[in-house]
Amino acid sequence: MAYQTFNMDHQWLPFTPNRNFAKDPRVFVAADGMMFTTHEGKQVIDGISSLWCVAAGHNRKPINEAIKKQLDTLDYATAFQASNDQAFVAADMIAAMAPGDLNKVLFCNSGSEAADTSLKVALAYHRARGEGHRNVFIGRERGYHGVGFGGMSVGGIPANRKAYGTALLPRVDHMRFIHDPVNHAYIHGEEPVWTEDLLAELENRILPLHDPSNIAAIIIEPISGSAGWYLPPQGYVKRLREICDKHGILLIFDEVITGFGRLGCNFGADFYGVVPDMLNFAKCVTNGVIPLGGVICSDRIYDTMMGAHSNAPEHAIEFFHGYTYSGHPVACAAAIATLELFKQDKLFERAGQMGKVLGDAMHSALMGLPNVIGIRTLGLAGAVELSPIVGTPGKRAFDIFMTCYHHGVLVRPAGENLVVCPPYIVEKEHIDRIVNVLADAIGQHA
């Protein structure tokens, strides 16, 4: 494809250094399978599934066809006081994939909306049970739950929070981060086993400080994705479930990244053998092609919310929440086709298999390179962590990201990490190329 020019003056780019971008733009104009075509006509490997979304690879015909068909059948229908057939079918498929009693899907359009929706459900649920005083939320340091005020408040990435001061939710605390850079800097496909009890702080300090009876919910990403693929110690997630059960606290898994196959199974919940009370999803559910997110709630939550209205007139709305585009028929048609494609092509199994290939490749090619201080791989994702340049945090990772891009490989800078999380259709040759380009770039920026 020939070089394309267009005016780039009017888009303010999200989570992007705009001044840098203007000097060296990275613009995609086409994509197929694992590859992008840029506005300069170059080919770039999508080493990050386009922000953890494009699990089945780009330009998948069954998804495209489903969208086109849906547009010609029912383009849109109001989501309030009515619904559409595609939303019910998609909810049915998603509930069938979810573990335990997670059976009721509240649709929204993004991971951020899913985070805020789940926090609101938690408050409304406790109020419905007569425990409206439970209004403290607990997140985790370096957690990411999107950019809404709720998600940002329970999130723990300092740069995302620092400008917003008292606008953040007031009754929020954070558990400590799950990384041990001394004993567990290198993790290769298995859960780290810690001698220290990472949740003792929650039990002995955070819960008593707020009093457990005031706590509405604890929200975590099973694996800390946006921060740079940091993995909890063995037993952590199970013990968190036990602590929540002991104190009547809801447990929310934000599976916007770990959901739909990244760990070789349906959800992180399955990987860790723990059923949360709510599970947030987005991204891969439509292969990233059309925005769709949601919260899968337990029967218990739904039944409680309905039960609280048993004496209310039938026209009374039980939960005053929703989005104009909740369960959009075109997005749901895309989800149905995506979930069918995942199953038909056994893509989650493939993610598990290729995850081993990626883990082997990253550990053998990157360990020992200059400035590399950690490598963590699990499922079809991995991060290499670099020592920061004193005084300019994140610069080394950013420079390496840019060099990789100029050599035809898209990786993701996250703090001092470079993250690789390719589509599940990735082949060994792609992995070798991604990792070799990354290794060369790390060497170049030593």
Ligand SMILES: Cc1ncc(COP(=O)(O)O)c(C=O)c1O
């Ligand atoms: C765990 C998690 N939650 C929420 C979000 C926010 O999703 P969105 O950007 O769709 O709002 C993300 C995005 O990466 C995420 O990783």
